[in-house]
Amino acid sequence: MKNNILLYTFTAAIGGLLFGFDTAVINGALPFFSEHFALDGAMQGWSVSSGLIGCVIGAIFIGKPSDIFGSRSMLKFLAVLFVVTALGTGLAPNFTIFIIARIIGGIAIGGASVLSPVYISEISPAEFRGRLGSVFQLAIVIGILLAFASDLALLNTGENNWRFMFLSGGIPAIAFFAMLFFVPSSPRWLVKAGKEKEAKRVLLQLAVSDAGSLINEIKQSLASEEGKKKENLFKGTNLNLVLIGIAVAVFNQLTGINIVMYYSADIFRSVGFTTDSAIWQTVIIGATNLVATIIGMSLIDKVGRKKLLLTGSLSMAGFLLLFGILTLTGYQGYGLLVLLVGFAFSFAASSGVTIWVLISELFPNSIRARACSVSSFSNWLVNSASSFLFPIVLAAFPERIGLGYSFIFYGITTIIAYFFYKRYLVETRGKTLEEMNNVVISH
Known part of the structure; x- marks a missing residue:
């Protein structure tokens, strides 16, 4: 397997790591920001579930922009949202700003849960697709473990410990954004966008021996999908x-x-x-x-x-x-x-x-x-x-x-x-x- 395929897969999988990190980091921070904002049980539940409502929004609405701009471009946008939620939750002056930042983070998580696996599947050679695709799930659980570990490491950093816990998520988010500049758009999207020469160049990078034949297969697949969109x-x-x-x-x-x-x-x-x-x-x-x-x-x-x-x-x-x-x-x-x-x-x-x-x-x-x-x-x-x-x-x-x-x-x-x-x-x-x-x- 070529090194650039591993790089592209690893980069997209960081979306899964941030998925896991941002959903789990609230675990250790919850008692501290609850005390800071004087939250009752219902508001504690809202502080957690508000991010999940954002996940629903992100998962539902990311598809259309991805079709237009491509999964790589939209992953860059989601990386920015991950940075925003880290800063917004960590620096929130009040509970309203905190919730808005949580919803923004949820949108990023929901979008990444759709686009990262899609991107990995579209750049993976058929013989490695199963193993490469499972990297996303592995990245999620690594993100969860990192969140728990960072909560523990920052536990005794004073009354603002919960702020540092949330802010720490900005580090992998910035790395995610930067690394996305070193990966190509997926060949499937490039063909769909009419950029066949660029698609062929990417397929050669992915060690595809007969790029022309695969491009024709992608065209046929896209045409078939278009014809079946109306199926009930x-x-x-x-x-x-x-x-x-x-x-x-x-x-x-x-x-x-x-x-x-x-x-x-x-x-x-x-x-x-x-x-x-x-x-x-x-x-x-x-x-x-x-x-x-x-x-x-x-x-x-x-x-x-x-x-x-x-x-x-x-x-x-x-x-x-x-x-x-x-x-x-x-x-x-x-x-x-x-x-x-x-x-x-x-x-x-x-x-x-x-x-x-x-x-x-x-x-x-x-x-x-x-x-x-x-x-x-x-x-x-x-x-x-x-x-x-x-x-x-x-x-x-x-x-x-x-x-x-x-x-x-x-x-x-x-x-x-x-x-x-x-x-x-x-x-x-x-x-x-x-x-x-x-x-x-x-x-």
């Missing part, structure tokens, strides 16, 4: 597949994974750990997330998507239910950390590595882009709602009751997900994308 997304088999895609996206969030990623420091404090200890434990969870993701990446093409999801769902449900029950009993100890680490490992090695791969494979070519958009929207929407409601639920019940029942709820929904996957989910491993046209839900 919500009719017959298409509707069945879209409903499965929505369910997979929603159940991914109803495991409670992002409650752990956003609020684990608060969760550990609420069960008796000190702030320093709680943030240390988020770093352990972040490291577990990274290791399990690498393991899941090595298994997904061997074991299959469905089997990973089934095994992971049962494992996650067990850890969630035990955590909820022990919390209700008043138990204090590192057994709670073991349970959350086990849950994070189970998620990352199954649903974490599977969801985006599965969603991208589940739909036939003619509806893939639109159906993936609907599934992604569902994922972000449930993520936003659960993140907003969680601190409200905790504040509404005395001591550990809200926390315990929240985890029991997520344990039950994960069991329901298991039976859904077993009954309705198809195994996409080894199937061509065209074969998915014939998949029908059996009743």
Whole structure:
């Protein structure tokens, strides 16, 4: 594999790193800016979920500008937004400015969640596309770990520690913007924009032996997609597949994974750990997330998507239910950390590595882009709602009751997900994308 392909992939994947960093950095900063702005439970939930609302906006509206200006140009724009959110949240003089900066950051995350994988897939040789595409998910979990580690490193820097935590995100954002000047536009977009000579030059950089033939294939593909844009997304088999895609996206969030990623420091404090200890434990969870993701990446093409999801769902449900029950009993100890680490490992090695791969494979070519958009929207929407409601639920019940029942709820929904996957989910491993046209839900 040529070095420039690795450089282009690594550069685009920084969008995933910033995705992970900006969604997770709020974990350690939450108690400190909450005290600074005197936030109640609802406002804490809004401080987290406002960024996720931005994610929904970014994911929905980035497609059209990307078609016009190209994914590389729009990634530069998103890199600027990442810098703006780092400065805006870190220097915010009041809560309103803080929320506006969070929404801007969410738009950047949502856009990057769409464009970075697309760019990587469009510059990747076919024989390496799977491995290069998985780099984006790996970058996300590295970003999460870096966020937790930076929160820990900046914990004892004084009353403005939370500002430094947010400002630290500006460093990779600036690096992302600078590195994007050293990568080309994707050949697919160049052909679409009528720049065939430039497309041929980029394909030669990517070590494509017969650039002319590939350009002709791209032209035919673009013409085919244009002809099928009017196919009904919500009719017959298409509707069945879209409903499965929505369910997979929603159940991914109803495991409670992002409650752990956003609020684990608060969760550990609420069960008796000190702030320093709680943030240390988020770093352990972040490291577990990274290791399990690498393991899941090595298994997904061997074991299959469905089997990973089934095994992971049962494992996650067990850890969630035990955590909820022990919390209700008043138990204090590192057994709670073991349970959350086990849950994070189970998620990352199954649903974490599977969801985006599965969603991208589940739909036939003619509806893939639109159906993936609907599934992604569902994922972000449930993520936003659960993140907003969680601190409200905790504040509404005395001591550990809200926390315990929240985890029991997520344990039950994960069991329901298991039976859904077993009954309705198809195994996409080894199937061509065209074969998915014939998949029908059996009743």
